[in-house]
Amino acid sequence: MNKIIKKEDSRVDGFLLVNKARGLTSMDVVRKVKRLTGMERRVGHGGTLDPLAEGVLPICFGQATRLMDLLINEPKEYQMDVLLGESTDTYDAEGAIIDQQDPSAVSRKQIEEELQKFQGLFWQEPPMHSALKQGGKRLYELARQGLEVEREPRQVRIYEIKMLDLKMPIVTIAAVCGRGMYMRSLANDLGTALKCGGHTSSLIRRRIGPFQLENTINLEEFAIAVSEGRWRELIRPPDSLLLNLRSATLSVTAEREIRNGQSVPLANHGSKAGHLEKHRLYSIDGRFIGIGRLDRSRNQWDPHKILMLKSPSPHAPDMGLEA
Structure with missing residues (x-):
């Protein structure tokens, strides 16, 4: 029997790294993932592979779809x-x-x-x-x-x-x-x-960006993970794409302002950042806020790409995996 996903538990944000098999289109994989998970909205792929091709095909869920333009520009x-x-x-x-x-x-x-x-x-x-x-x-x-x-x-x-x-x-x-x-x-x-x-x-x-073939899962293995109710454990957080960027933590006030589209003053953690350098920005409780770009002439962070995430990230400063 298929497990009914409660509405409050249905949100998923991040990347699923699929090893696409030969003969499938990239959209075939997206449609299969949607059917298996019941996720119909805000699901896409990050970089088309020809049917002949195999290998890394990142599937983007939720807020991670806002990073697709960055993903497809990766080497x-x-x-x-x-x-x-x-x-x-x-x-x-x-x-x-x-x-x-x-x-x-x-x-x-x-x-x-x-x-x-x-x-x-x-x-x-x-x-x-x-x-x-x-x-x-x-x-x-x-x-x-x-x-x-x-x-x-x-x-x-x-x-x-x-x-x-x-x-x-x-x-x-x-x-x-x-x-x-x-x-x-x-x-x-x-x-x-x-x-x-x-x-x-x-x-x-x-490989595409930081996502390696060795860390992918094929659709058959993913179907088993869905049936066992553990597929969400395979989703990588949105900021896993951006670990090549340095990180900074914003105060509660600065977080509120940057989410409202305002620039916020530069704190000590950005003192060595270069002009227009991008950083991963985090809240004081470890949630990934998005990408900020430093305007050195004004000593302020400008919002570049802001996400809405509820859970702390394992890549946040002082929370385990730090770039």
């Missing part, structure tokens, strides 16, 4: 297998093969040299089979109609890239990249650079 770490010698119309294994070449003459040195050319900032053309809009329609909708339209290249960044393994015709790559990077496009571009073609045959997201 992402991928492990990708590229099958050399075959180009597809989707740039991955789900598409139709449009060209085949012999990759046997490609050397390890050539691959390593070409990979390094992608490190840093560069312009990337997004694939036709993507959710980007053009003329009010998703590109994949146009592609399904057999249409090919010109796509404006976007500037993307790869922080680190290296070859992990080579077992011809498959090369395994690790990359840490910024927002907007299409790993499928990288596979296609690498194949083009090597003059043999290539597409993504496997893709795993190992």
